[in-house]
Structure formats: structure tokens, C-alpha cells
Amino acid sequence: MYYNFYCNEKLLIDHFQESGEGNRMLKRLLAQSGLPPDKCADIYLQKMDNREGLYYDRFDVIQDFAERSTGVDSLTKLDKISVYKQDVDYIKGYIKDFHMTQRETMVLFGVIMMCRMMQTDTLDLTTKYKIQQFCSCFGKDITYKKEEMEHWYDDYHAPIGLRKVCDEYGALLRVPCEKGFGKVGCRYVYPGYGLEDKTILKQYIVTQNRNRLDLEYIFRDLGLDGVRFCGRCGREFKARSGRSKYCKNCVDDIRRKQTRNRVRKHRDARKNDVTQ
Numbered sequence: 625m626y627y628n629f630y631c632n633e634k635l636l637i638d639h640f641q642e643s644g645e646g647n648r649m650l651k652r653l654l655a656q657s658g659l660p661p662d663k664c665a666d667i668y669l670q671k672m673d674n675r676e677g678l679y680y681d682r683f684d685v686i687q688d689f690a691e692r693s694t695g696v697d698s699l700t701k702l703d704k705i706s707v708y709k710q711d712v713d714y715i716k717g718y719i720k721d722f723h724m725t726q727r728e729t730m731v732l733f734g735v736i737m738m739c740r741m742m743q744t745d746t747l748d749l750t751t752k753y754k755i756q757q758f759c760s761c762f763g764k765d766i767t768y769k770k771e772e773m774e775h776w777y778d779d780y781h782a783p784i785g786l787r788k789v790c791d792e793y794g795a796l797l798r799v800p801c802e803k804g805f806g807k808v809g810c811r812y813v814y815p816g817y818g819l820e821d822k823t824i825l826k827q828y829i830v831t832q833n834r835n836r837l838d839l840e841y842i843f844r845d846l847g848l849d850g851v852r853f854c855g856r857c858g859r860e861f862k863a864r865s866g867r868s869k870y871c872k873n874c875v876d877d878i879r880r881k882q883t884r885n886r887v888r889k890h891r892d893a894r895k896n897d898v899t900q
């Protein structure tokens with residue numbers, strides 16, 4: 625799809641025909657490649673999907689690229705994605721303190737990962753395209769909506785869950801964007817961006833087949849799905865259902881105590897029966 629996010633857009637152009645993406649995507653990538661318009665046109669004509677066998681005038685295509693091209697290479701070219709322990713600890717801290725839902729945890733994780741990949745402490749989700757691109761990195765659970773504020777002119781669009789992550793939990797700083805054509809979203813600043821601990825938990829190598837960013841896969845692979853903190857002993861555990869509040873040790877302990885109480889009550893009741 626047009627708004628799929630690729631870690632290495634250069635690699636995507638090289639293997640474009642195997643990617644299943646459409647001509648619109650190819651055109652956007654080439655316009656951002658920094659290549660001269662005639663080069664862009666040649667690659668476009670060579671790699672585009674022309675199943676209908678239409679005739680394209682090379683000169684027209686060059687003209688089109690002359691108008692679109694930015695002249696500078698702004699393609700994303702990541703060869704690996706690194707996950708830092710510091711970032712995962714940051715996320716877990718908020719799960720512990722605010723009992724974030726899975727969806728909230730996922731969007732927070734997404735913003736932090738994007739900041740690392742783009743090497744900036746601020747993620748720009750100001751346009752619908754960028755918001756859609758962000759959501760496309762997850763399964764269909766992550767969508768976006770219009771957030772209604774007290775004043776209509778403060779309304780904005782954002783991935784569902786991100787509002788709470790920012791405005792209630794304070795895990796990210798939300799910066800409303802300047803009003804303008806197509807500007808419907810916000811920017812998000814990650815306060816934990818400065819790396820004090822460079823420990824890397826895991827690295828994912830970007831290949832042709834694993835070029836499209838799948839943040840949900842990484843989220844689950846890191847074991848972040850279902851991470852909870854026990855409401856009794858505070859220890860981290862993995863929830864098997866959406867409702868579990870306590871770790872297994874505490875659940876067993878609570879059950880044992882309940883049984884003991886039940887037995888005692890039963891015994892007391894029988895004792896009373898005998899004495900009466």
C-alpha cells in the first residue's frame with residue numbers, strides 16, 4: 625500500500641517489482657532519490673507496473689519528475705534496527721506506573737522506535753499520510769481517529785491511544801503543529817531519547833524480504849505483549865489473559881489462603897454445631 629513504511633527505500637527501489645507496491649509509491653521514492661529527472665524517468669519506465677501495456681512518452685515522464693523531484697536524496701536507508709534496553713525499560717516503567725493497555729503500550733513503543741530509526745527525539749505525525757504510515761507498521765488493531773478537544777480548533781488526528789500516553793501518563797510530549805494545508809496531527813517528543821546506557825537488547829537486520837517495517841512483530845518478539853506488574857508484589861510477569869492482575873506466585877498464594885480460610889470456617893461451623 626502507498627503508505628507502507630520501508631526501512632530501506634533504496635533497497636525497495638532496487639527490488640521494486642517483487643515488492644507488490646504500486647506505481648504511486650515508485651514515483652514518490654524516485655522523486656525523493658536525488659537522482660536527475662531523466663534517470664528517474666528511465667528507472668520508472670523500467671520498473672513500473674504497466675500491465676495494460678500503455679504507451680508512455682519518456683519526455684513527459686521526465687517533465688513530471690522535473691516538477692516532483694526534491695533534488696536531494698532523502699530516502700530512508702536503514703540496514704538494521706537496534707532495540708535499546710533503556711527504551712524498553714522506559715516503556716516498562718510506564719506500564720508499571722499507569723497500567724497502560726496493550727494498545728497504548730504499542731503506540732508508545734512505535735513512537736520510540738521511530739525516533740531511534742530516524743535519529744531524532746521528535747516524531748512528526750503532522751499529516752494524515754504520516755499517521756497512516758505509522759499505523760501501517762502494526763496490525764489492524766492500531767488505527768487513528770480525530771481527537772476532540774475542548775475547543776474545535778484544537779482538535780487533531782492521532783493513532784488511537786497516543787492521546788492518553790501523552791496527556792495523561794506524560795510518557796511523550798505532544799506538540800500541536802502549526803495550522804496549514806494538510807496539517808492535521810501533532811509532533812511527539814521522546815524525553816528519554818538521550819542514550820545513557822547503550823546496551824542493545826536485540827537487532828533486526830533489514831533485508832529485501834524484511835524491509836517493510838513490522839513493529840508489531842518486533843513488539844511481540846521482544847516479549848512486550850502482555851507485560852504486567854503484579855498488583856501485590858510488584859514483580860514483572862506475563863499476563864495470560866487481559867484481566868490478570870497478579871503474578872502466578874501471588875495467585876497461588878491468594879488461593880492457598882482462601883482455601884485455608886474456607887477450611888477454618890467450615891471447621892468452626894461444625895464445632896458450633898456440635899456444641900449446640
Ligand SMILES: [Zn+2]
Pocket residue numbers: 854855856857858859870871872873874875
Ligand atoms: Zn506477585
